[in-house]
Amino acid sequence: MVVRGVRGAITVDVNEEQPILQATARLLHEIVRANGIVPEDICSVMITVTGDLDATFPARAIRAMDGWDLVPLMCALEVPVQGSLEKCVRLLVHINTEKSQQQIEHVYLGGAQVLRPDLTKA
Structure with missing residues (x-):
């Protein structure tokens, strides 16, 4: 068993509590x-948001x-790159997990698909 990182991102239309919570839950x-993850397999989750999401x-x-x-x-806050x-x-x-790096499926939803088009499924 090894520790692997699974990346994901999603955009939110408005800086409001419910849309942020709903988007986060949808992404996870x-x-x-x-x-095929179960909570017992999780070591930790790092969550970042852009500075315009503070609700x-x-x-x-x-x-x-x-x-x-x-x-x-x-x-944490994402680095505020202009x-x-x-x-x-x-x-x-x-x-x-027992999965290799190549078997990990990263998830980019909504407008966040532009971040890693190479990992975004059509």
């Missing part, structure tokens, strides 16, 4: 589905999910 659900902590969405109450979560993608939530999920 898709990462979990695509990689809530995205970790609240994950903490509310069944079985995720003991998973270590950390929120001209970068706005209203974006990013996840880095550290998992214990």
